Amino acid sequence: MAAIETVGIVGAGAWGTALANAAARAGCRAVLWARDGAQVADMASRRENIRALPGIRFDDRVSVTARLADAAAADAVLLVVPAQACREVAREIAPLAAPGTAIVSCAKGIERGTRHFITEVIAAEAPDAATAVLSGPSFASDVAAGLPTAVTLAAHEAGLAERLCDALGGPALRLYFSTDVRGVEIGGAAKNVLAIAAGIVEGRRLGASAKAALIARGFAELVRFGRAFGAKAETLTGLSGLGDLILTSSGPQSRNFALGQALGAGAAPQGKLAEGAFTARVLVEMAASSGIDMPVSAAVDAVLSGRLTVDGAIDALMARPQKAEA
Ligand SMILES: NC(=O)c1ccc[n+]([C@@H]2O[C@H](COP(=O)([O-])OP(=O)(O)OC[C@H]3O[C@@H](n4cnc5c(N)ncnc54)[C@H](O)[C@@H]3O)[C@@H](O)[C@H]2O)c1
Numbered sequence: 331m332a333a334i335e336t337v338g339i340v341g342a343g344a345w346g347t348a349l350a351n352a353a354a355r356a357g358c359r360a361v362l363w364a365r366d367g368a369q370v371a372d373m374a375s376r377r378e379n380i381r382a383l384p385g386i387r388f389d390d391r392v393s394v395t396a397r398l399a400d401a402a403a404a405d406a407v408l409l410v411v412p413a414q415a416c417r418e419v420a421r422e423i424a425p426l427a428a429p430g431t432a433i434v435s436c437a438k439g440i441e442r443g444t445r446h447f448i449t450e451v452i453a454a455e456a457p458d459a460a461t462a463v464l465s466g467p468s469f470a471s472d473v474a475a476g477l478p479t480a481v482t483l484a485a486h487e488a489g490l491a492e493r494l495c496d497a498l499g500g501p502a503l504r505l506y507f508s509t510d511v512r513g514v515e516i517g518g519a520a521k522n523v524l525a526i527a528a529g530i531v532e533g534r535r536l537g538a539s540a541k542a543a544l545i546a547r548g549f550a551e552l553v554r555f556g557r558a559f560g561a562k563a564e565t566l567t568g569l570s571g572l573g574d575l576i577l578t579s580s581g582p583q584s585r586n587f588a589l590g591q592a593l594g595a596g597a598a599p600q601g602k603l604a605e606g607a608f609t610a611r612v613l614v615e616m617a618a619s620s621g622i623d624m625p626v627s628a629a630v631d632a633v634l635s636g637r638l639t640v641d642g643a644i645d646a647l648m649a650r651p652q653k654a655e656a
């Protein structure tokens with residue numbers, strides 16, 4: 331199969347912009363699409379996305395467009411819009427992309443209502459495409475700054491995953507390939523919910539011991555969920571599970587952590603995209619329907635929906651009956 335030389339990036343937020351530059355630095359021609367024509371004109375003239383990633387100059391191989399067809403015509407398309415918008419955007423891409431084009435989910439979440447993983451959403455809306463997922467510990471600002479980063483790229487077809495890794499990997503962005511699509515997307519979706527919990531602990535000033543316990547017990551439930559939904563153990567302990575949980579629970583550079591921190595401190599949230607707030611309920615619903623115990627995620631959902639106060643959620647977690655560690 332031919333090498334991937336052009337990459338369309340659909341979504342010009344922080345992550346889409348960082349990935350466009352990364353693809354360009356890896357030697358690809360990167361076509362970055364945004365739906366807002368005024369933003370596209372601004373990016374074209376400044377060669378910078380001041381709205382989402384200020385201070386990072388576009389690589390010469392990055393072009394910007396407001397025509398979705400330009401990005402969809404690439405050898406591979408990175409879908410980098412919020413998880414809940416992926417269906418709508420994948421539906422628009424479908425008739426514009428050549429059959430067999432790889433559409434790579436770069437969003438971290440699960441679709442509400444349908445309870446579908448994002449690669450399932452893409453497959454439903456663009457059945458002629460080949461689906462893949464890219465996920466792992468990676469702040470857009472770190473990747474954009476060329477700081478060393480490692481993520482996982484999974485596709486059901488091993489050869490496609492390897493070709494995408496070849497195309498996108500560069501000196502500062504290392505990609506591991508995998509065929510465990512479900513495991514990679516579960517890690518990326520669930521860690522956001524758990525990072526909100528870690529932020530709540532920080533915002534409530536519950537101490538470093540509580541934060542470590544929360545992350546460890548949160549990871550235990552991520553693994554339970556992953557196993558039940560077919561993920562491989564090595565994926566869950568890898569970059570997209572444990573690795574991303576560590577990063578996202580590390581501090582307020584994470585928007586999910588920052589949301590939790592605000593909730594814990596009783597402050598107003600910043601209003602930035604925190605995917606865990608959209609995923610918490612659907613994650614808990616899916617767990618409940620499969621008989622999986624996810625008390626930390628359930629507590630996050632209860633706080634987000636106002637069913638429990640932060641203190642009520644902490645009390646409820648601490649009052650759970652004694653059990654074997656598993
Ligand atoms: N920022 C990061 O560090 C990072 C890293 C890894 C993964 N991600 C994931 O990438 C996804 C996007 O995050 P981001 O940081 O780029 O968010 P962002 O808020 O910076 O940007 C989202 C972009 O999507 C666009 N958008 C929203 N709805 C749309 C729609 N219906 N049609 C077209 N465009 C739409 C917005 O205009 C915006 O440009 C999220 O799922 C996030 O979890 C982000």
Ligand SMILES: O=P(O)(O)OC[C@H](O)CO
Pocket residue numbers: 438466467468469470522525574577578583584585586587603604605
């Ligand atoms: O800022 P967050 O919380 O969306 O995290 C960004 C990335 O997912 C970290 O890997």
